[in-house]
Amino acid sequence: MATTTSSFLNRPEVRTWGPPIALFLIGILLVVLGTIPSWGKVQDLQSDIVAEQDRIVALNEKSRQLLDFSDQSIEIDKQFTVFDQAISSESQVPELLTQVQKISVACGVKVTTLQFGGEKEKTSGKLQEVRLQYASESSFSRLTCFLAAIEKASRLIEMESLRYSLSVNEDTGAQIVTAQSTLLSYYTPTPQLSPDNPLTFSLSDERFLKNIELLKEFKTY
Amino acid sequence: MVERKEIELIPKEIEAAKSKDTLVRRVRLFGFLFFLVSLTIFGGIFAFRLSLATRLAGLEEDSAREVASIAQFAEVESKVLGLENKSAALTKILAQRDYFSSVLAAVAASQPANLKVTGVTIQKDSVLITINGETASYVTLASFLQNLVDDGKGGKLFTSVLLSSVNQNNAKGTAEFVIEATTKKDGLKR
Numbered sequence: 147m148a149t150t151t152s153s154f155l156n157r158p159e160v161r162t163w164g165p166p167i168a169l170f171l172i173g174i175l176l177v178v179l180g181t182i183p184s185w186g187k188v189q190d191l192q193s194d195i196v197a198e199q200d201r202i203v204a205l206n207e208k209s210r211q212l213l214d215f216s217d218q219s220i221e222i223d224k225q226f227t228v229f230d231q232a233i234s235s236e237s238q239v240p241e242l243l244t245q246v247q248k249i250s251v252a253c254g255v256k257v258t259t260l261q262f263g264g265e266k267e268k269t270s271g272k273l274q275e276v277r278l279q280y281a282s283e284s285s286f287s288r289l290t291c292f293l294a295a296i297e298k299a300s301r302l303i304e305m306e307s308l309r310y311s312l313s314v315n316e317d318t319g320a321q322i323v324t325a326q327s328t329l330l331s332y333y334t335p336t337p338q339l340s341p342d343n344p345l346t347f348s349l350s351d352e353r354f355l356k357n358i359e360l361l362k363e364f365k366t367y
Numbered sequence: 368m369v370e371r372k373e374i375e376l377i378p379k380e381i382e383a384a385k386s387k388d389t390l391v392r393r394v395r396l397f398g399f400l401f402f403l404v405s406l407t408i409f410g411g412i413f414a415f416r417l418s419l420a421t422r423l424a425g426l427e428e429d430s431a432r433e434v435a436s437i438a439q440f441a442e443v444e445s446k447v448l449g450l451e452n453k454s455a456a457l458t459k460i461l462a463q464r465d466y467f468s469s470v471l472a473a474v475a476a477s478q479p480a481n482l483k484v485t486g487v488t489i490q491k492d493s494v495l496i497t498i499n500g501e502t503a504s505y506v507t508l509a510s511f512l513q514n515l516v517d518d519g520k521g522g523k524l525f526t527s528v529l530l531s532s533v534n535q536n537n538a539k540g541t542a543e544f545v546i547e548a549t550t551k552k553d554g555l556k557r
Contacts, residue, residue: 162391166398173398173405180409184416191419198426205433212440215447226446229453233460273456290475293468302460304491305467311486311499330491332456337448339441341434347451354454360461 204344211345218349225349228361231300234333239276242331245301246278248367253291255284263328271335277306278329286312289323296329300364304330465491465555469524474498477514477521481507485543494554496525498546501536508533508544515548524554 154160215222234241243260250257259281284292289310296303310325348354437444467489478484479502486499498515502508508530515521515528529547536543 163394166395169398169402173402176402176405176409181405181412184409184412188412188416188419191416191423195419195423195426198423198430202426202429202433205430205437209433209436209440212437212443212447216440216443219443222443222446222450226450229450229457233453233456235449272452273459286471286475290468290471293471297464297466297468302457302464304460304464305489306491307489308467309486309488312483313485332460334449334452334456337445337452339444339448341437345444345447347447347454351454353458354450357454357457360457 201342205341208341208345215345215349221349225358228358231366232302232361232364233273234301234331236274236333236335239333242276242278242301242303245299245367246280246296246303246329249295249299250282250292252367253284253295254288255282255292257282259326272337274333274335276331276333278331280325280327280329282325283322284325285321286323289325292325295365298363298365300361300366302332306330462556464557465489466557467555469555470496470550473515473521473524477511477517479507479510479514482511489555494550494552496548496550498548499544500546501539501541501543503541505542508542512546515546521548524550526551526554 155164230238243262246260247257257280259279261279263277263279282289282292293305293308296305306328308325308327310323313322313324314320315322470487470489474484474487481504482500482502484498484500486497488497500511502511512528512530515525525548527549529549530544531547532545534543
């Protein structure tokens with residue numbers, strides 16, 4: 147076998163044409179297997195570098211913003227507490243029952259039913275709804291007081307439906323307003339932090355400042 | 368003649384050998400140059416790729432440092448995002464909110480003295496309000512219907528009313544009625 151190979155390599159035409167053809171083929175192989183894939187990788191790396199540079203700029207900006215916010219942490223804590231009363235965090239959802247109870251008591255309304263009635267997601271997970279089934283007995287003026295108080299409560303509570311009926315106690319002759327309602331309140335889940343999510347919030351944002359003024363008009367229960 | 372033949376044959380063989388030799392040299396040169404150029408291009412691109420990879424690794428280290436720096440402010444970021452979400456939600460909720468107290472106020476403002484409103488049904492985002500009641504007088508009922516769309520009374524909220532049923536309750540001597548009142552569009556919003 148070795149003799150056959152050796153005799154093949156010693157043939158004059160192989161010795162003459164073999165080296166240039168071999169070099170040419172090796173050159174082709176280098177281009178096809180080395181240069182072309184490497185060029186593809188180079189282009190990928192170049193776009194990765196541009197993306198990484200942009201990311202660093204964005205991260206740097208976010209870091210600077212957070213440093214600014216950190217300097218204003220007292221104000222942020224204060225405003226967070228105020229807004230948290232209006233739209234609570236997830237952990238404070240059960241307090242809704244206590245707050246509705248307090249509003250009812252403040253208006254002299256007797257609560258007969260108060261229970262959670264299911265949740266439904268709203269606005270892409272940043273805001274969640276929580277419903278309460280509410281029933282009460284009172285007079286018309288007290289029910290009116292309750293509605294007004296709900297609408298002015300610092301914890302944002304909406305009425306999804308209200309049905310009331312008037313009945314007369316045959317023994318005492320007193321009028322009783324029996325109300326049934328579905329109350330709707332909201333909470334925000336704990337935000338998912340991602341270093342690549344930019345911060346668009348500003349304490350001097352006009353809408354935010356307007357909301358601060360609005361919340362001052364609400365009563366805390 | 369013999370001499371002439373010998374003289375003609377020798378240069379042709381030499382010429383053929385020379386031209387073959389030239390061809391072989393050219394092919395060898397081309398093969399070598401092609402290989403050299405391929406190797407140079409491959410080497411250049413490979414070196415460039417290595418330098419880019421090194422640069423990218425450096426940038427990734429810088430990013431990681433920035434991410435670590437941001438992570439130190441996780442508590443602040445969480446509160447800022449929370450504030451942003453709550454503020455945006457507050458604006459939206461208040462804009463969409465229906466104020467049911469305005470219905471009770473409009474009904475109370477329209478209610479004549481001798482008429483009793485025994486029930487009201489309100490649904491969020493619905494313009495239709497159902498009012499139940501009873502009265503001893505049809506004149507009073509007519510007055511109530513008129514008041515509900517009177518601009519100085521219930522007309523601030525209601526645009527039209529429909530008396531959907533009236534039943535005479537002989538035992539009590541009253542007429543029990545059901546009114547379907549239509550509110551203005553977004554009439555319950557502020």
